[in-house]
Amino acid sequence: MPNIKEVASKAGVSVATVSRVLSNKPNVRPEVRERIQQIIQDLGYRPSRIAGNMRNQSSNVVALMISDIRNPFFTAMARAIEDVANNQDMSIFLCNTDENLEKEQIYLKTLLEERVAGIILSPTRENGTAFEFLIESAIPLVTIDRRITGLDVDSVLSDNVQAAYLLTQHLIQRGYERIGAIIGLKESTTGRERGQGFQLALEDHGLKPDPRFHTYVYPQESEAELIVDEWLQSDERPDAIITGNSRLTIGVLNSIQKRGLVIPQDIALAGFDETPWMRHAASGITVISQPTYEMGKTAADLLFKRIVDPQRPSREVILKGTLIERGSTAAKLKR
Amino acid sequence: MPNIKEVASKAGVSVATVSRVLSNKPNVRPEVRERIQQIIQDLGYRPSRIAGNMRNQSSNVVALMISDIRNPFFTAMARAIEDVANNQDMSIFLCNTDENLEKEQIYLKTLLEERVAGIILSPTRENGTAFEFLIESAIPLVTIDRRITGLDVDSVLSDNVQAAYLLTQHLIQRGYERIGAIIGLKESTTGRERGQGFQLALEDHGLKPDPRFHTYVYPQESEAELIVDEWLQSDERPDAIITGNSRLTIGVLNSIQKRGLVIPQDIALAGFDETPWMRHAASGITVISQPTYEMGKTAADLLFKRIVDPQRPSREVILKGTLIERGSTAAKLKR
């Protein structure tokens, strides 16, 4: 790959002049400009952004760190963030943490070494101490979906307590009384807050939470499937289940299908996260729909604003999910 | 953020010595090494990879370019590629092309300017001329899912003709005779080849393809929904539909649901791409399951091999999908 020096010598000018042409500076004689552009064409020359960024102490890369891109919740966000970044001629690094604090820490250090312009992070833990080095580095940071407590950073969240409350209350109002919950890890703010909303709704409606049926798991299909397999063997099995994301919902469906049970007659089901297939599974699955694309877009907007103005006061944007009622939570038949 | 010079002066040594410590070179006195490490700690110093790469004319970034990360087919691949890259201490750029040739070209040029170490590309078009500049740049390239005709590059493909043939034949054997097909854009090799497999199966079994029911569309839900909306109004509507990916399958489901039809009694359905919810929609949806994670892993492996040895002969790996039969293609009831 040719460099700017080669272009300059071929054109019989200095590298400075070529650089001026590259960045469309006005003070270049038109015929010289044209000659240089022709040579750039012929050589297939592409200026190195790495070198330019190095010189200017800038970067056109931002990073997105999430637990797993295969969770549709994050997929939509990733897409939104890429859209915004692309508009700004920025590229994005995709990083999966698998809810693994160590992996997350290693990745964050790599990102610092890569001198990325900013990071959008869905943190595995809410404990701020693990992220202090990040703050000290002064790299623009936005957390998404989850919070880091005690850290003054921009974040985009959804109202998890309320959403879980809504979901649980909905089931209670439809006549369900033994509601199980399978929620993401308690170490994340989402997990903890959803657990709270669930508990609160039970208590407010005079139901006693049964700790056996309130679990926090690594949020993937197999985990939920295992748990529900066990629940369904119990004599006092739940008459309804809520889940913390669509992957957990799948796990529950798998288990219910295995046992040959029917939703909602045998057991009701409702969960977090709308996906295009929710209306087609069982008799349609009731969900909390979170504005995922919008969350991603908001986070990216916040990040780019902070990159431009690192001093601006930080902001916490909380978006609300909406309940979509479907057949999986039809009113319970009294026996 | 401090630089190597600052570390050196604080430690009272030259930058060379610090550099030696950073890259674990042996020839540094242990006490000096320790002192330097301590200072690196205290300062929170992180060496700039940008600078290092610039000096060494290397890069630890590879790019993944696909049409849309929201297609689960690509999501799984992306995850696989990130896993492999992460093992090699490489980061990945995520680029969505939206099947848009222009967007793809712009992105590719950006990637050249970013001096990425390699590109994994699912090309929007199979016409090689649009990619000649890429080949000339000599940047390691692997195409995934789709081919670029006439270009000597590594690629990882699935056997689309056979898969579409299998799917169509399966429907025919179950007694369906008026089979519609909604497939991705014909400009991509996947679209064209799947169309071929479909046609071939019809012909081999003595059925006459009806051009009205054989369409190529932008592969997203709404497109399929619109088309099926129209088909279902026709007197001679298809008795079965095959789709080119899971997003199209959703579109078909939406349309069928709207009309209140039942699968497979009123109309059968089968499509490309297994997802966790296929067993739960309708009475389970028959699919061709493609080994997406493995395709991604294979592509990444090929790419890294080529980065190490640019001269190695190129290779085309073709993986086969498997048919998973479910209720959506139960034998047709004779009337």
Place this chain on the structure above:
DNA sequence: TTGAAAGCGCTAACAA
């Protein structure tokens, strides 16, 4: 309008 040269942060060849 143009060019020479410094310098971004690092590595490695060479010298001491």
Place this chain on the structure above:
DNA sequence: TTGTTAGCGCTTTCAA
């Protein structure tokens, strides 16, 4: 074992 220095490819200041 350690230091000096050139140079990766660019941009920008300063001078001409």
